[in-house]
Amino acid sequence: MEMDILTQAQRFAADHKEEQRALLRELGRIPAPSYQEDKRAVFVRDWLRAQGAQDVEIDKAKNVVCRIGCEGKKDWVAFAAHTDIVFPDTEPLPMEEHDGKLYAPGIGDDTANLVNLLLCAKFLLQNQVEMEPGILIVCNACEEGLGNLAGTKQLFADYGGHIRAFYSFDGYMPHCTCTAVGSYRYRITCKTTGGHSYADWGRPNAIAILSALVGELYKIQPPTQAKTTYNVGRFEGGTTVNSIAQEASMLYEFRSTSQQCLEEMEGKFQAAVEACRGQGGELTVELLGVRPGDGPLDRAALEAFTGRTAEIIRSVCGCDAVISPQSTDSNVPLSKGILANTLGTVRGDLAHTRQEWVELDSLTTGLELALAIVLQKDL
DSSP: OOHHHHHHHHHHHHHTHHHHHHHHHHHTTSOOBTTOOHHHHHHHHHHHHHTTOSSEEEOTTSOEEEEESOTTOSOEEEEEEEOOBSOOOOSOOOOEEETTEEEOTTIIIIIIHHHHHHHHHHHHHHHTOOOSSEEEEEEESOOSGGGTTHHHHHHHHHHTTTEEEEEEEOSOTTEEEOSBOEEEEEEEEEEOOOEETTTTTTSOOHHHHHHHHHHHHTTOOOOSSSOEEEEEEEEEEOSOTTEEOSEEEEEEEEEESBHHHHHHHHHHHHHHHHHTOSSSSEEEEEEEEEEOOBOSOOHHHHHHHHHHHHHHHHHHHSSOOEEOOBOSTTHHHHHTTOEEEEEOOSOEEOTTSTTOEEETTHHHHHHHHHHHHHHOTTO
16 A cells, blocks of 8 residues: 555554544443434534534434535545444443453444544544545444444435445454345244143144244255355243243344345245244244345455455554455445445454453554545545
């Protein structure tokens, strides 16, 4: 990568080290369950305005969208980091700091990456950097779990005609994702009359009917065009050992890197459900969420795009990028054939646990990486 860009990134990161850590400590205490990111959204919007942002708003999905140099330009590039975390807390989040690490729920996934995105926005705003494309800084909602990427879906519903490329800051250095692991998630419920296990023996049992469905689902041969998997992850129901179960439910998902394979699995899933109807129980199927897989991508263009990201990671981090399929906000643009990468800009561990931590000394390198991605010449 160009040395002048790397030098700019290093100088800015070094000059803003204390501000970066202070912002992380403040933002990291603000609770933000999926669909309840309001407090973080307001904080982020107001912080961006304080840095000089003129065109920033909270949209109906609770995304904070800041447009920089977009006026009159057809092509934009989006840089995103998600505001939500996996925990349901609505009170200030606990935080500890010792041995060079900052501990808090969601501190790495994705709060530290969000801080790096915000400081990239500050650099662009304060230095009035002229970029060829318009720049969207997006602090998006609903990346985690059953948030189902609702924030990024809204972003592309609003601006999809403009966005030519997408970068998400999420995860740990030196990881990079350019392949979307899509998923469909369902809750299937069975209800029956039920009764006494002896006096009413022979009546349909909701657990037995759903168990038969599990058997049908595990007979499915997934498509082989791309890695495709399925799983029954939760099964519950019934009352007592001497009661015929009146109700039972299960959670089921299938995953693939290919949207075509996901659609094929959808057909097989529905066929399995239909095969188990008419056994004396009422089956209800509830779609909990869809994360799309890869769509009609120009593979050569995506390879070159990811290669540039990998080169920047190597230049900044001093090691090769670890490239692997993941389920991230990049799923949405990749499903639409838009070039996208998700990359980590922090070092840490124990994501999705209350013991999650980030290495404070890695924040400077992470900001260098994020800013080098934003300022690259081939954007």
